[in-house]
Amino acid sequence: MNNNPAYCGLSQEQLDAHWMPFTANRQFKQDPRLIKSAQGRYYTDAFGRKIFDGLSGLWTCGAGHSRDKITEAISKQAKELDYAPAFQFGHTKSFELAHRITEFMPANLNRVFFTGSGSESVETALKIARGYWRKKGMASKTRFVGRAKGYHGVNWGGISVGGIGANRAIYGQGIDAIHLPHTMTAENQFSQGMPEHGAHLADELEQMIAVNDAANIAAVIVEPMAGSAGVIPPPVGYLKRLREICTKHNILLIFDEVITAFGRVGANTGAEEFDVIPDIMTTAKQITNGVIPMGAVISKQEIYDTFMDTSGPDYMLELPHGYTYSAHPIACAAGLATLELLEEEQLIARSKALAPTFEQKLHSLQGSSHITDIRNYGLAGGLTLAAKDGQPALRPYEVAMKCWQKGFYVRYGGDTIQLGLPFSTEDSEVDSLINAIGEALSETE
Ligand code: PMP
Secondary structure, three states: OOOOHHHOOOOHHHHHHOOOOOOOHHHHHHOOOOEEEEEEOEEEEOOOOEEEEOOHHHHOOOOOEOOHHHHHHHHHHHHHOOOOOOOOOOOHHHHHHHHHHHHHOOOOEEEEEEEOOHHHHHHHHHHHHHHHHHHOOOOOOOEEEEEOOOOOOOOHHHHHHOOOHHHOOOOOOOOOEEEEOOOOOHHHOOOOOOOOOOHHHHHHHHHHHHHHOHHHEEEEEEOOOEOOOOOEOOOOOHHHHHHHHHHHHOOEEEEEOOOOOOOOOOOOOHHHHHOOOOOEEEEOHHHHOOOOOOEEEEEEHHHHHHHHOOOOOOHHHOOOOOOOOOOOHHHHHHHHHHHHHHHHOOHHHHHHHHHHHHHHHHHHHHHOOOEEEEEEEOOEEEEEEOOEOOEOOOOHHHHHHHHHHOOEEOEEEOOEEEEEOOOOOOHHHHHHHHHHHHHHHHHHO
């Protein structure tokens, strides 16, 4: 037993037993950062300190933590129907939730396939895209177009279409994917909201089609606003251009909205906010407020109908795909409660109302001699830390740890610090958070 309070009573053997994801395990296990509880917009750590949740968990908990409505729905559901077979039998909550989700979607995205995570949603969407073309007699359409700096989860399809080199480097060959350039250009540094320049970068898709032939391309997949690479809002006109080119060449457009759906950009979806409708959308995270793992893939009816265009009762004729935990009853109950809470408390409208204040305060960090770019949209924000004014680059990890010590949780990834505020955040909390980041930057020097 270790008496250090940071260990919360865990032995070193217990700490060592858990191989943690996306974490420097050796470092963490010498200096653990354990969270004991969460309420509203705050965590409580091992020392009993309140920590503001500046990333809403992992972009998951926009409605705040430990919300009674959700926890009660989960508890009730667990007592009534804890699990139901996901295949060939059903339960009412999945149909209710599927329908509820379609009400949050742009018109015509109205068929919902449930998964257990964002990564599973991405794999599902990629398989639907390939299966769709095969069903339509165009089996050569198998290649995918992703984008540099894109994050689409960690499964094989996701890392293949994803554009974060570090997540692919040690694994070797994935599935067949080529990549558009990202839109985080020098001329867009410090732009607020959607950058003015960069729509032309979507035209690269025409070049890729010229080289690869649309007859070989199943789909283009992008996050309408990239999240994990450090928050990259789309340039004005960029997504529209992608949509036009996909439509012109008979290529499906998939929006990975695992972060952006259900409020993060101040609207129900990125598709709605940026006024571009994909053929398939992947979601997860905020559906259940992060409380129970769940993802959903929402597709156009025409795609669903293409899979239904079979005769005979054999499911293998439709979509031979699904997960043991697809439409888990407890996740569905959590999802229904979450979507109700978002509406009841007008949380998406509140997040939209706070966005200008957040934007203005976030960009007040521009003067820092360590920040080379600031980006934002809705209640998401990203800072790039690189060498500037003759100063060496700060390590985002150290800045994030300084913030944690000051009572603020922010995420670091690559050379960025990332923020995703809870939807009910107050002005004074934005102030304190930005001040803490400013102090952390100067103290890390
Ligand atoms: N796609 C996007 C856009 C994401 O942001 C994430 C998670 N950050 C994923 C997919 C993967 O989701 P999960 O971690 O639930 O598998």
